[in-house]
Amino acid sequence: MIPGHFEYHRPTDVASALGILATHGDEARALAGGHSLIPMMKLRMAAVGHLVDLQAIPELRGIEVGPGRIRIGAMVTQADIIAHAGLTAAAPILAETALMIADPQVRNMGTIGGNVANGDPGNDMPALMQCLDASFELRGPEGARTVKARAFYESAYVTARSDDELLTAVSFAPTGGGYAYEKQKRKVGDYATAAAAVILTRAGATCASASIAMTNLADTPVWAEAAGAALVGTPVDAAAIKAAVAAMRAAISPTGDNRGPVAFKHHVAGAVLGHAIARAWSRA
């Protein structure tokens, strides 16, 4: 399988990339790691007239770990995230999640920007970004703007980013307390049957705050606000976990597919969330 014809561009700064996108409109697509787009081009399910490769733009790289804010450039790869000790110290759930994406070769190419911007409900980083209450930086012909991860996803592959904009970075606050990303998949490299991102904090014997988001259980990632709220003020015992799972199940809308029927998705979603909460609490 070989992609259809395209003209190749390799701009060296964001302004030039935006210029190419503006000139060619919906004929043009930005290429990050390419491990979602190139397979679609090979299958001829994506027709791209102008491929704008972002690999040579230094301003899209780099991980900045500040005291109050962590910022990750769009072209940072999953392998970069896993290898970054400072990031893992400040927000260990990033590496825990990245390690569950695909396999080593794919993680060497796949980027955080591509993962969150593509809008594929199977991708893992969007739910994590919602769990973290991250912000996405977008740049377009009108300038820069910021969109919250929780407001970015509209439906499968449809996001708040317009065709002439680039997602340039993600940012979020360092995490304290407990965390877990739990993913059920059929095999290495598969998308999640269901996955759960959990961040929580402890005050004495009870949970002080909790944020929960789910992967591949609707046509967008699902930030289950009520599920997090169900844990707050509790000792995170079996009853609290059961309540959180029930609240999460009310927020998801999985469809039956080759990973199983709807009832099975609900079952697996409950199982991964239960495990994730227990692991996060044990780390809090």
Add this chain to the structure above:
Amino acid sequence: MSKMHLKMTVNGAEVETLAEPRELLIHVLRERLNLTGPHIGCDTSHCGACTVDMNGKSVKACTVVAAQANGASITTIEGLGTPDALHVLQRMFREHHGLQCGFCTPGMITRAWRLLQENPNPTEEEVRFGMSGNLCRCTGYQNIVKSILAAAAEMNAVKEAAE
């Protein structure tokens, strides 16, 4: 459609070739540069038979378009050893029966070569995790893991002896 002039460093040598930007790196290597060591298995970035090293990282050459690789430094199985002077990984795959049909082997060894640079002293579990992007449908992996661990041990012994 017009071809582009591709310049790459392949197995240490500067090479130039003409290719359409949409050609896959695996096709450029196999069909334009006659490096038929890396194989095309699944052609969908799952099996890892096409694994090569690009700019110091293992990648699946079926999911890189030629234009992306322009300017890159590539290492294939041909760059690791020769029939007369096998790389220690190649020797250990032979000694420990790390292959049966051999189709996945170039990708396995090229990936293992990079893995042992990233982690020169891996545990069995780390080998399995680090090799999880390479599929073998014959061996059941047992002897592949054994071969890689044996290669790591020998490479470390040689390194220690040199120090």
